């Protein structure tokens with residue numbers, strides 16, 4: 369039997385932020401992680417490390433990226449991402465469902481929390497590749513998402529692991545938390561499985577940061593609905609909902625959008641779970657400049673409804689709902705240069721053709737004559753006199769189609785044509801545990817469960833239906849830090 373002040377379950381971004389914050393309060397901290405070390409870091413390791421953060425101009429960016437050069441500043445238009453913009457984005461994409469108290473913390477603490485991470489050794493860089501198009505010699509950032517952790521998700525997890533080591537925080541890998549030790553009034557620790565043995569770890573507080581239930585096909589089907597067992601998992605195979613289950617078993621209150629999740633267009637033949645060698649590159653996020661068709665040869669969604677950051681997380685579900693759970697994205701050479709890097713990987717289902725008829729014949733599983741008709745009708749409906757501009761919602765749309773495209777509509781007429789096959793890749797689930805503004809988990813009477821805290825994906829109430837890109841990591845950091853601080857302070861009581 370071993371005693372710790374704070375036991376953190378998981379070793380992803382939220383868990384590290386909780387552990388570091390608890391340590392700052394003087395607590396002894398243990399992290400238990402189900403995965404072996406080489407697969408640890410959870411979904412956080414699979415990310416690009418993109419983090420949505422409030423900034424009021426270039427000076428705030430310089431604070432977060434002190435090594436930005438004069439040349440970089442001169443050739444970048446970062447614009448702003450104010451608190452109001454972040455509040456508006458959260459309200460709009462969640463259809464005004466997000467818990468206002470949680471959103472308030474997320475938005476108002478984002479800048480301060482990234483700065484705090486910097487003091488722990490996490491470094492950031494502007495996302496020149498994915499979030500800015502170069503116009504007249506200047507990179508213009510769009511969509512409210514401007515910074516990546518250096519080295520992406522793997523870099524972020526490595527920097528956080530180093531920070532934890534420096535603070536004397538222990539991490540036990542291949543140690544899966546099974547249950548909470550609870551005397552009916554307060555938490556006393558966790559029961560874990562390690563080396564095939566079950567053992568009890570005593571802790572004054574426990575922070576659950578073990579992710580959602582996206583890697584659990586049975587729970588996906590149970591809560592997200594029929595068909596979700598067929599989705600590919602974009603990230604870790606270890607997020608099976610354990611933290612949520614353990615808390616519910618001792619009376620925690622479920623909260624949020626249990627039938628909702630973040631899911632995207634993802635390589636049709638990707639493996640069942642994420643592959644760290646490929647990372648997030650199975651995603652295919654340049655669809656705003658393409659069209660998407662299903663097995664019937666028809667379009668089924670407005671590909672240009674908004675910037676990618678505000679539609680990608682809900683379009684995975686739309687693809688899952690198509691016959692055979694797949695779609696093809698179609699590009700011509702006019703927009704090829706706008707494709708993100710992920711279109712260049714080897715592990716891709718791609719066809720190329722010199723005519724639309726040839727392309728139609730090559731798209732596996734698609735009604736070819738209908739596809740030819742769809743493209744002809746689409747081309748005729750493009751308002752080509754409106755200038756095309758990928759940096760803004762340009763209003764260059766189609767008119768008169770059953771499903772119009774609202775922005776970035778270009779005729780498809782410059783061969784060679786390319787088709788990319790996608791299916792649904794689930795990122796993380798939205799439903800989870802109810803917490804208060806101290807990061808304490810509430811019971812079904814809405815009272816804090818003494819000694820129990822939560823952060824990251826398994827917190828419910830923040831995201832409904834959709835999600836603004838880059839918010840998952842920021843939420844994990846903000847709420848991880850809050851939960852860890854509370855847990856660290858509680859040990860003295």
Ligand SMILES: Cc1cc2nc3c(=O)[nH]c(=O)nc-3n(C[C@H](O)[C@H](O)[C@H](O)COP(=O)(O)OP(=O)(O)OC[C@H]3O[C@@H](n4cnc5c(N)ncnc54)[C@H](O)[C@@H]3O)c2cc1C
Pocket residue numbers: 377378379380381382383400401402403408409410411412413414415416417418419420543544545546577578579580602603604606607608609610611642647648795796823824825826837838839840841842844
């Ligand atoms: C491919 C991909 C790309 C993404 N890109 C971005 C991006 O660029 N920006 C962004 O903000 N978000 C992104 N996301 C979402 C982001 O990954 C998550 O929102 C965020 O990482 C969640 O952090 P977390 O700490 O809550 O969970 P995780 O990082 O998943 O950590 C949970 C940890 O708990 C461990 N665990 C699970 N069960 C147990 C148990 N019983 N006992 C012990 N340990 C357990 C897991 O092994 C894991 O290490 C992406 C996700 C994926 C999959």
